[in-house]
Amino acid sequence: xxxxxxxxxxxxxxxxxxxxxxxxxxxxxxxxxxxxxxxxxxxxxxxxxxxxxxxxxxxxxxxxxxxxxxxxxxxxxxxxxxxxxxxxxxxxxxxxxxxxxxxxxxxxxxxxxxxxxxxxxxxxxxxxxxxxxxxxxxxxxxxxxxxxxxxxxxxxxxxxxxxxxxxxxxxxxxxxxxxxxxxxxxxxxxxxxxxxxxxxxxxxxxxxxxxxxxxxxxxxxxxxxxxxxxxxxxxxxxxxxxxxxxxxxxxxxxxxxxxxxxxxxxxxxxxxxxxxxxxxxxxxxxxxxxxxxxxxxxxxxxxxxxxxxxxxxxxxxxxxxxxxxxxxxxxxxxxxxxxxxxxxxxxxxxxxxxxxxxxxxxxxxxxxxxxxxxxxxxxxxxxxxxxxxxxxxxxxxxxxxx
Numbered sequence: 001x002x003x004x005x006x007x008x009x010x011x012x013x014x015x016x017x018x019x020x021x022x023x024x025x026x027x028x029x030x031x032x033x034x035x036x037x038x039x040x041x042x043x044x045x046x047x048x049x050x051x052x053x054x055x056x057x058x059x060x061x062x063x064x065x066x067x068x069x070x071x072x073x074x075x076x077x078x079x080x081x082x083x084x085x086x087x088x089x090x091x092x093x094x095x096x097x098x099x100x101x102x103x104x105x106x107x108x109x110x111x112x113x114x115x116x117x118x119x120x121x122x123x124x125x126x127x128x129x130x131x132x133x134x135x136x137x138x139x140x141x142x143x144x145x146x147x148x149x150x151x152x153x154x155x156x157x158x159x160x161x162x163x164x165x166x167x168x169x170x171x172x173x174x175x176x177x178x179x180x181x182x183x184x185x186x187x188x189x190x191x192x193x194x195x196x197x198x199x200x201x202x203x204x205x206x207x208x209x210x211x212x213x214x215x216x217x218x219x220x221x222x223x224x225x226x227x228x229x230x231x232x233x234x235x236x237x238x239x240x241x242x243x244x245x246x247x248x249x250x251x252x253x254x255x256x257x258x259x260x261x262x263x264x265x266x267x268x269x270x271x272x273x274x275x276x277x278x279x280x281x282x283x284x285x286x287x288x289x290x291x292x293x294x295x296x297x298x299x300x301x302x303x304x305x306x307x308x309x310x311x312x313x314x315x316x317x318x319x320x321x322x323x324x325x326x327x328x329x330x331x332x333x334x335x336x337x338x339x340x341x342x343x344x345x346x347x348x349x350x351x352x353x354x355x356x357x358x359x360x361x362x363x364x365x366x367x368x369x370x371x372x373x374x375x376x377x378x379x380x381x382x383x384x385x386x387x388x389x390x391x392x393x394x395x396x397x398x399x400x401x402x
Contacts, residue, residue, distance in 0.1 A: 001041050001042065001118070001120040001122075001125050001246075001247045002038065002039060002040050002041045002042070002244065002245070002246055002247075003040070003041065003042045003043075003044055003169065003206075003208075003244070003245040003247060004031070004034060004035060004038070004040045004042070004043045004044070004242055004243070004244055004245075005044050005046070005208045005223070005225045005242065005243040005244075005245060006031065006043065006044070006045045006046075006225055006228065006242055007045060007046040007047060007048065007083075007173070007208075007209065007210030007211070007224065007225040007226070007227070008046075008047070008048040008083070008210055008211065008213055008225070008226070008227035008228075009024065009028075009045065009048065009049050009050075009063075009227070009228060010024075010048055010050070010051040010085065010227065010229075010231060011024055011049060011050050011051065011055060011059035011060075011062055011063055012050055012051045012052065012055040012056045012058065012059030013051035013231060014051075015231055015232070015266075015289065015315065016315035016316060018289065018313070018315060019058075020229065020231070021056075021058045021059060021062060022263065023229055023262060023263045023264060024059075024062060024228070024229065025062055026262070026263040027228045027229060027240075027260045027261075027262065027263075028062065028066045028228075030260055030261065031043075031066075031228070031242055031260075032066070032069055032070070032074075034242060034244070034258050035070065035074055035076055036074065038244060038258075040076055040244070041076065041077065041118075041120060042076065042077045042078070042079065042118060042127075043070055043076055043077070043078045043079070044078075044079045044127075044169070044171055044208050045078070045079065045080045045081070045210075046081055046083070046171045046172065046173055046208050046209055046210030046225060047081050047082055047083025047084070047085075047086065047131075047132055047171075047172075047173030047210035047211065048083030048084065048085045048086060048173065048210060048211070049063065049080060049082070049083070049086055049091060050063075050085060050086055050091075051085055052085060053085070053086065053087035053090065054087065054090070067103060071101055071102050071103050072101070075102070076102070077102045077103075077104065077118055078102065078103050078104065079104045079106070079116065079127055079129050079171060080103070080104070080105045080106065080129075081105075081106040081129045081130060081131055081132075081171045081172075081173060081210070082106065082108050082131045082132055082173070083132050083173040083210055083211065084132045084134075084173065084186060084211070085186065086132070088106075088107060088108025088109075088131055088132070089108065091105060092105045092106070092107050092108070095107065104116050104127075104129065106129035106130065106131050106171070107131065108131045108132070108137070109131055109133060109134075109137035109138055109140075110137060110138060110140040110141045111131075113128065113129075113130060113157065113160065113161060114129075115127065115128055115161075115162065115164065116128075116129060120247075122167075122248070122249035123166070123167075123249075124166060124167070125166075125167045125168070125169060125247065126164050126166065126167070126168045126169070127168075127169050127170075127171065128161065128164070128168065128169070128170040128171065128204070129171045130157065130170065130171060130172040130173070131173070132173045132174070133150070133153050133154055133157055133172075133173075133174065134150065134153065135148060135149055135150060135152070135153040138153045138156060138157070142156050148193065149193060150174065150175075150193060150194045150195065150196055151193065151195065151196050151197055151200075154172075154174065154196045154197075154200050155200060158200050158203075164203070164204075166251075167205045167247060167250075167251045168203070168204045168205050168206075168251075169204060169205060169206045169207070169208065169247070170201055170204040170206070170207040170208070171207075171208050171209075171210075172201070172207060172208075172209055172210070173209070173210040173211050174196045174209065174211055175194050175195055175196065175211055175212065176195065176196050176197070176198045176209065176212075176218045176219075176222070177195050177196065177197055177198060177218075178198065178218050179212045179216065179218050179224065180212065180214050180216055181212055181213075181214075182212075182213050182214060182232060182234040182235050182238075183232045183233075183234035183235075184213045184227070184231040184232040184234065184235060185211060185212060185213060198218045198219035198222050199219070201219060201221070201222045202219070202220075202221075204221065205221065205247065205251035205252075205253070206221050206222075206223075206245060206247065206251075206253055207219070207221060207222035207223070208223065208225065208243075208245075209222060209223060209224045209225070210224065210225065211224070212224045212226070213226050213227040213231065213235055213238065214226050214235070214238050215238075215239070215240075215241055215243065215257060221253075223243060223255065225241075225242065225243050226238065226240060226241065227240065228240055228242070228260050229260075229262055229266075230262070230265070230266040230289075232266075233266060233267075233268055233291045233316070235266070236266055236267050236268055239257075239259065240259070240260045240262070241257040241258055241259050241260055242257075242258045242260060243255055243256070243257055243258070244256040244257075244258055264287060264288045264289050264313060265285055265288040265289070266288065266289040266290075267285070267288055267289075267290060267291075268290070268291040268292075268293065269290060269291075269292055269293070270292070270293035270294070270295055270320070271294075271295055272294065272295055272296045273294055273296055273300055273303050273306070273307070276292065276294075276307065276310070276311075277306060277307070277310050280310035280311060281310075283311075286310065286311050286312075287311075287312055287313055288313060289313050289314075289315050290311050290313065290314045290315060290316075291314075291315060291316040291317075291318070292307055292311065292314055292316070292317050292318075293317075293318050293319070293320055294317065294318070294319050294320065295320045296319075297352045297353050297354060298352060300319075303317070304317055319351075340368060340372060341365065341368055344364065344368055345361075345364075348360075348364070
């Protein structure tokens with residue numbers, strides 16, 4: 001049996017407020033081509049079909065087109081399980097009707113786990129489509145279960161499964177021990193442990209996991225598909241793919257990663273503003289989703305607009321932080337007991353990493369003195385200051401008088 005594994009589609013996702021729907025459509029078209037070219041029998045999606053419980057209309061339309069092509073036109077069986085981002089109840093609407101056409105959607109907890117038996121030339125293969133499992137959900141039927149223990153919750157679910165003989169494939173959405181996470185995954189619990197021991201999946205011929213966005217192996221026969229697109233800059237070094245499994249007559253398998261090519265890459269670039277603007281025209285990836293870090297030490301004006309004109313899909317712009325000598329980063333500046341001039345010069349040093357030169361100091365002192373003079377005039381009244389014999393502006397020494 002040939003199985004194509006996907007997970008964490010997150011249809012309808014926004015990344016830094018940029019909608020990903022067109023990018024998701026781009027990779028799903030590639031998945032359809034893979035299914036055709038490789039004569040896939042089953043497409044398994046291990047959770048987080050959508051990015052939120054009530055997905056936007058564009059996301060549901062995209063999923064409808066994708067599933068219709070797989071099931072109605074290509075005749076491929078599809079197995080979907082809900083993840084922590086999905087609403088299991090909404091995702092499984094009409095599942096009993098759809099199952100007859102080859103679209104199998106697992107219900108959420110506390111419902112019963114229903115094995116699905118599909119067959120190939122070598123006989124039956126039993127699929128165990130597990131929904132996203134939390135202790136809180138399971139407590140409706142397991143009252144003695146500890147509230148925050150995800151591993152115990154998984155153990156209880158595994159213990160409740162019927163005995164399975166022969167070849168078996170489990171689908172699950174969880175965070176396993178030993179898995180490598182990124183900034184994209186939503187935490188599964190606040191307090192307690194959300195980690196699950198992959199040893200729970202040892203009885204199965206193959207376990208197809210979702211939740212972690214990097215494709216990876218976590219046990220001898222347990223693998224994460226990873227997300228089909230990069231959904232945060234922490235994933236910039238990920239190689240996204242779909243996983244193709246050939247399950248043989250004895251339950252052994254081969255795994256082949258089929259690379260997915262994004263419509264736009266997601267990456268980080270850094271440099272001085274002038275150099276980045278000059279390099280934009282020759283940058284083949286100038287329309288990628290970018291995090292730009294500016295390394296200029298001096299003041300910059302209107303730099304965001306200039307960068308977005310050259311790099312239209314920049315999502316984040318930051319300034320490099322320069323710390324103390326020896327690389328010790330400085331978290332801020334102390335203002336207690338300092339004059340306005342001392343505070344101003346300390347702030348300049350904190351932002352730029354260097355001291356004012358003579359010309360800069362003269363220009364900035366003039367501005368600070370003028371501001372302090374304006375404050376003094378506002379507090380005392382312009383006539384009082386002007387008419388006081390021998391009065392000098394308090395700002396002349398860079399300090400305010402009490």
